[in-house]
Amino acid sequence: MIPRILIASDTTGAQTKGLAAKLRRRGAAVATAPLAAIGFDTESLSGLSIPTFGGTLPDAVLVRSVAAGSFEAITRRLGVLHALNRLSVPVWNSAQAIERCVDKSMTTFLLRNAGVPTPSTFAVEGLETAQAVAARELERTPLVLKPLFGAQGRGIRLIRTLSDLPVEEEVDGVYYLQHYIPRAGPPFHDFRVFVCAGKAVAMMSRRGEGWITNVFQGGVPERIEGHDETELERLAIAATAAVGADFAGVDIVAAEDGALFVLEVNSMPAWSGLQSVAAVNIADIIAEALLASLAARSQPDEAARPYRLAAPANS
Template sequence: MIPRILVLNDNSEKRTRGLAAGFRRRGAVAINASLATLAFDTGSPSGISIPGFDGALPDAVLVRSIAAGSFEAITRRLGVLHALGRLGVPVWNSAQAIERCVDKSMTTFLLANAGLPTPPTFAVEGMEAARQIAARELPAAPLVLKPLFGAQGRGIRLIQSLDDLPAEDDVSGVFYLQHYVRRPGPPFRDCRVFVCAGRPIAMMSRRGDDWITNVNRGAVPEPVSGHDEDELSELAVAAAAAVGADFAGVDIVAAEGGGLMVLEVNSMPAWSGLQSVAAVNIADAIAEALLACLAERRATVSLGKPYRFAAPANR
């Protein structure tokens, strides 16, 4: 039977076409849809209506992106992913992993809880609490304020004094504050490691004139040099496992005084910049890993043994 993979993406982009080609080369069919178009429907056999599946369920789901929406809309969409997992459909990444990564405060909690190096971080509500944190921590290091649910470097600010704290309304009342990791620059550099099914498949260094080194802000992807790739790989794999991600882009920075720190784990990472310096085809690697896990699951179930389709357990 030909596996049918549902790729959830809100943009008809090159990466999605690459995934479709990767699945097709391996004897599977990829069907692209927006998560917003999936619906709870108690009249359907599964309770979920999925465009292009005629009441049936996909063999697996790959989540590439989730469009912005109201709190209610996002809650419903994640509920659909939770429901698919409950129905036994493998979902990469699971709703739980996405929730953990989208909420930066939970990501850093899980990283620290797993014993992984990450900068001192604080997430509080209200200006009074934020000013107390800043007054206490600024003598030790500047603070980086990030939107709790932000991505691609948008909305990040460097806090060097109490006056740099934005108004509560600008951050929806939540202040996520993290010690700034001092590093040489300009140019500034950090590393992105792409992990899939518990293995590092590609990595890059991002070089930029700005300390915020996202490619969409002008940073240049480069091959990694000057770092121990085994150390980067080990740290990235452990970070992905800590949040329960089947695939992830892990951002790691080298501190000025030495040592590596994990800044973020992205559960819906872009890879166009990384692909420009990677030796492997990333879309192919994802398709191969997902289908291998699906084949292992089917073989195990056919032998009558229980099988739990998931990322490596939290450390």
């Protein structure tokens, strides 16, 4: 059986093309389509309309991106991923994992609940409530304000006084506030660890003249020196498991005293910066792990099925 893999992506950039090439090299048939192109269709056998593989369901879906859109559009696209899961199509990463990682407040809740060290965090609605939190916490440390839904270091600001808090319109009324972790600098450093199928497969240090070190904000990828890679691996694997992701980019920062804290878990991570210093090909690692997971769960008659329905709950 030739595994049919759908890469859900809104772009055909180098990373998406690299994934497709590595999958094809391992014998898979690959198609790429944005989630926006997949519709719900109750007239079809599966209940979905997918413009690939002759309209039949893929054997697995690899999610590279979910494009920005209205609340309704994003809800519908994630609904497609939930439906695929209901149809027993493996989805890397699942809609649930993506939802958990996109919502930073849920990420930090799950990390703390799993015993993974993460900075003290408060997510509240309304400027008055945010001011009350800040008035209390600023006596201990500056705060980092992040967009609840955001990536690549955009929209992050340091809060040192109550007057630094923006008006509600700038943050859609939601204030995600996190204790700032003091660290040596400049230059400043943090870490990105890439986890796939329960293993830490690559990691880097990011160096920046400012305290925001994301590569998209000018951070420079470097090989890690002078830090305990074993502990970085342990934390990254635990963080990925906490959100239920098959693969993830985990951001970790070291405080001045050496203590490590997980800042974020990215369920749709980019890896161009990491690849520049990694000893392995990350796209190849993902392709190998996905196909291995399919092989482990495959059944002889699956290729002939035009659709697959999951068993009802509690059956």
